[in-house]
Amino acid sequence: MKLLRKVRHPNGIRSIYCCGVKIWSYDSRNRARPFRRLKQRVFIYDDNGEREIFYYYQLPDNIDIVGSGRNNTVRIHRGLRARNVCLRFDKRTADNLCVLDDSGDCDGLDVFIVFQAGHGNTIKIGQRTVINGAKIWLGNGSHLRIGDDCMLSYEIMIRTTDGHAIMDNATGAIINHQKNPCIIGNHCWLGLRTIVNKNAQIPDNTIVASGTVLTGRFRDEHTIIAGNPGRVIKSGLSFSDKSIFELEC
Numbered sequence: 001m002k003l004l005r006k007v008r009h010p011n012g013i014r015s016i017y018c019c020g021v022k023i024w025s026y027d028s029r030n031r032a033r034p035f036r037r038l039k040q041r042v043f044i045y046d047d048n049g050e051r052e053i054f055y056y057y058q059l060p061d062n063i064d065i066v067g068s069g070r071n072n073t074v075r076i077h078r079g080l081r082a083r084n085v086c087l088r089f090d091k092r093t094a095d096n097l098c099v100l101d102d103s104g105d106c107d108g109l110d111v112f113i114v115f116q117a118g119h120g121n122t123i124k125i126g127q128r129t130v131i132n133g134a135k136i137w138l139g140n141g142s143h144l145r146i147g148d149d150c151m152l153s154y155e156i157m158i159r160t161t162d163g164h165a166i167m168d169n170a171t172g173a174i175i176n177h178q179k180n181p182c183i184i185g186n187h188c189w190l191g192l193r194t195i196v197n198k199n200a201q202i203p204d205n206t207i208v209a210s211g212t213v214l215t216g217r218f219r220d221e222h223t224i225i226a227g228n229p230g231r232v233i234k235s236g237l238s239f240s241d242k243s244i245f246e247l248e249c
């Protein structure tokens, strides 16, 4: 049975939450709100080009876009398998870009992406990447790229910005801006409860052990990174998207 719950937003927009997942937003006259009026641009694309969509009800299943930021662009590949994708644009954000690529035959995405504050944040998630459960916060003009063919496990947390400022007492200057974009290379495996902090970069073919806190830049491929802060604990390794059981039978 579908559980429907009506709520009233502070800005007067009514939403119906269905099973706590799908959010359809309506204006005060009960009309589905066009993206245009919220100043968001949403495109569906494939190899033959792209088509802009204007209304929430034209979104593919299981993708929700909520919030009130301005001038944000979302590009969704027609082949994206969205198990549960929610993008939230907070009021103080603008000019952000989110690109979600083709999932091919893989399981696709279960991810909650928050554009928290500031302008010009970007996130790109590559082809055939699986995310089993991640929450991603972007803010203050920061960037995140998750490559092709990656496997992200459950309860992953990614923050491209610290959020709160840390100041130098002598100069008053803010010292904790994102200095480098966060990059997860192609064909990386992030274990359960990995935390990715600002500036973290891992190359292609990296394995990240469960509970690792990733900070800074790693250069060598085919390693396992583990611990807090993450350090290389093994190298010269590869992983398979098949289970041990499948490979041994």
Ligand SMILES: CC(C)(COP(=O)(O)OP(=O)(O)OC[C@H]1O[C@@H](n2cnc3c(N)ncnc32)[C@H](O)[C@@H]1OP(=O)(O)O)[C@@H](O)C(=O)NCCC(=O)NCCS
Pocket (backbone or CB within 6 Å): 132, 152, 153, 154, 190, 191, 192, 207, 208, 209, 210, 211, 212, 224, 226, 227, 233, 234
């Ligand atoms: C990354 C992983 C696969 C590596 O397994 P492995 O190669 O068999 O590693 P080992 O168990 O031999 O451990 C090697 C060393 O790393 C340490 N280590 C292993 N996992 C660690 C972790 N998560 N954090 C910190 N250290 C870890 C071990 O204590 C060991 O240290 P030691 O040599 O001092 O004894 C495994 O640690 C892991 O994280 N598994 C969880 C994967 C997961 O999240 N799966 C969900 C799929 S959806």
